Amino acid sequence: MKLAMGTREVFDAESLLEEYLGPRKRGLRYAYPYYDGLVTNGDPDLLCTGDLLAPALLGVGVDVDRLHTLTALMPLLQRALDKLPPGIELIEADDVTLDLVAALYDPLDDPDVSDRDVKGSLIAKVLHRKRPALVPLFDSKVRIFYQHENCVPAAPKDGRSWRQYMELLVRAMQFDLRENAEEFRRLANLVPTVGPGVSSLRMLDIVVWMSSAV
Template sequence: MRLARGTREVFDAESLLEEYVGPRRRGLRYAYPYYDGLVTNGDPDLLCTGDLLSPCLLGVSVDVDRMHTLTALLPLLQRALDRLPPGIELIEADEVTLDLVAALYDPLDDPDVADRDVKGSLIAKVLHRKRPALVPLFDSKVRIFYQHEDCVPPSPRDGRSWRQYMQLLVRAMQHDLRENADEFRRLAGLVPPGGPPVTPLRILDIVVWMSSAV
């Protein structure tokens, strides 16, 4: 499987996914099925404070100060989420929708937002569960995986906004989903029976993260 616009190759996507979603011993468990199956308000269109704690299941600390910042950002994140069309997957999203996904991160560039102790990766972990087929997860491992002149080039000297970065990343991920569509559909069938389903976009994150962790 070639990813990151063909700049990276993953040879064992199936085994990486099976390791992540399979049963594990105490201390060695991954986030599935607990992050993917977490129930908060049961509403894919409405953020609640329970959603703000979901990143903890992906190993990200949400202490009182971060909870304070995320709670303050909640109205801005909700307005951005409201603009996303329902039922759209990243693989089929048009240019307007891709830009709306990137715009989810505008609050992080807003000079009027105080207490900047959260990053885009944390926001992604909150929002992904509301639109698991459209809003990608990412962290430092995913960012490094996609960083390439022919994929997501390093930030220019004068920097770039979170929206500009996400405009590049979501398009690179869309390219990967389209180029490997049959394989991602096959991999989706490897999720344990009875567990929460995972989207091709979530599988892409797992494969990238696991291949970067070894």
């Protein structure tokens, strides 16, 4: 499987996905099914404070101060989430929709927002569960995986906004989903029937993250 717009190759996507989705012993468990299946308000369109704690299941600490910041950002995040069309997957999204996904991160670039103790990766972990087929997860491992001059180039010397970064990342991930669509359909057979569903976008994140973790 060639990913990151053809700049990286993963040879064991099936085994990586099986390891992540399969049962594990205490201390060795991954986030599935707990993060993906966490029930908060059961509404894919409405954020609640319970959603702000979900990143903890992906290993991101959400202490009182971070919860304070996320709670303050929630109206801005909700406003951006409201603009996303329902039922759209990243693989089929048009440029307008891709730009709306990137715009989810505008609050992090707003100079009027105080308490800069959250990053885009944390916001992604909050919002992904509301649109698991459209809003990608990412962290430092995913960022490094996709960083390539022919994929997501390193930031220029004068920097770039979170929106500019996400405009590049979502398009790179869409390219990967389209180029490997048949493979992801096959990998979907590995998702446990008794657990929560896993979108192709979530599978892409798992494969990238696991291949970067070994």
